Amino acid sequence: NAGVTQTPKFQVLKTGQSMTLQCAQDMNHNSMYWYRQDPGMGLRLIYYSASEGTTDKGEVPNGYNVSRLNKREFSLRLESAAPSQTSVYFCASSQNGIMGETQYFGPGTRLLVL
Amino acid sequence: DAKTTQPNSMESNEEEPVHLPCNHSTISGTDYIHWYRQLPSQGPEYVIHGLTSNVNNRMASLAIAEDRKSSTLILHRATLRDAAVYYCILEGQGAQKLVFGQGTRLTINP
Numbered sequence: 001n002a003g004v005t006q007t008p009k010f011q012v013l014k015t016g017q018s019m020t021l022q023c024a025q026d027m028n029h030n031s032m033y034w035y036r037q038d039p040g041m042g043l044r045l046i047y048y049s050a051s052e053g054t055t056d057k058g059e060v061p062n063g064y065n066v067s068r069l070n071k072r073e074f075s076l077r078l079e080s081a082a083p084s085q086t087s088v089y090f091c092a093s094s095q096n097g098i099m100g101e102t103q104y105f106g107p108g109t110r111l112l113v114l
Numbered sequence: 115d116a117k118t119t120q121p122n123s124m125e126s127n128e129e130e131p132v133h134l135p136c137n138h139s140t141i142s143g144t145d146y147i148h149w150y151r152q153l154p155s156q157g158p159e160y161v162i163h164g165l166t167s168n169v170n171n172r173m174a175s176l177a178i179a180e181d182r183k184s185s186t187l188i189l190h191r192a193t194l195r196d197a198a199v200y201y202c203i204l205e206g207q208g209a210q211k212l213v214f215g216q217g218t219r220l221t222i223n224p
Contacts, residue, residue: 004157033211035214040216041216042201042213042214042215042216042217043158043212043214044214045211045212045213048211058211059211059213090157090158092157092158099144099146099205100146100163100165100205102160102163103150103158103160103212104160105157105158105159106157107156107157108155108156108157
């Protein structure tokens with residue numbers, strides 16, 4: 001099993017450009033998450049999807065949209081990138097999104113917005 | 115969300131035990147205590163979690179104080195591969211999320 005995969009690994013954007021970060025998991029998990037990590041900081045939740053067909057805002061949702069395409073895939077879209085969105089983006093998944101569950105993280109996408 | 119307090123950094127030697135402390139004085143009765151670690155340039159990795167009782171797994175042990183206001187992650191025999199940032203996280207009722215602080219950067223000396 002590949003676990004949680006993310007594409008691309010690295011991306012450079014100009015201010016105002018748009019892009020979509022892709023995430024897929026092969027563990028048959030119901031819940032998926034998007035986090036961002038700024039230099040020297042812990043992760044902050046952007047959006048999550050408790051189950052297929054549902055999405056909810058996390059701590060820092062402004063400037064982002066998400067799509068739970070199917071059970072496997074959860075994408076994050078930046079409609080108009082800003083330098084403040086320069087960060088490392090991690091996707092994660094868990095079995096059912098209930099308390100006490102383990103989250104499994106992908107390797108991350110490093111995004112630089114100029 | 116209840117907060118955790120961890121030392122910014124710790125250092126230990128290879129093949130010695132490591133005790134990583136975490137204070138969470140505002141923990142509620144239903145909060146889980148999770149530990150994750152993040153190796154350089156990688157995503158976080160689950161280490162261990164518990165609610166009230168001490169827990170052991172193949173990676174580590176988690177010792178939870180009787181009043182649950184603090185906990186300690188124990189790596190029984192550190193290796194160079196254990197050098198990472200370790201996050202102590204409280205998961206609250208209905209939170210559906212893990213709130214990461216800044217963690218403890220653990221350095222292992224050969």
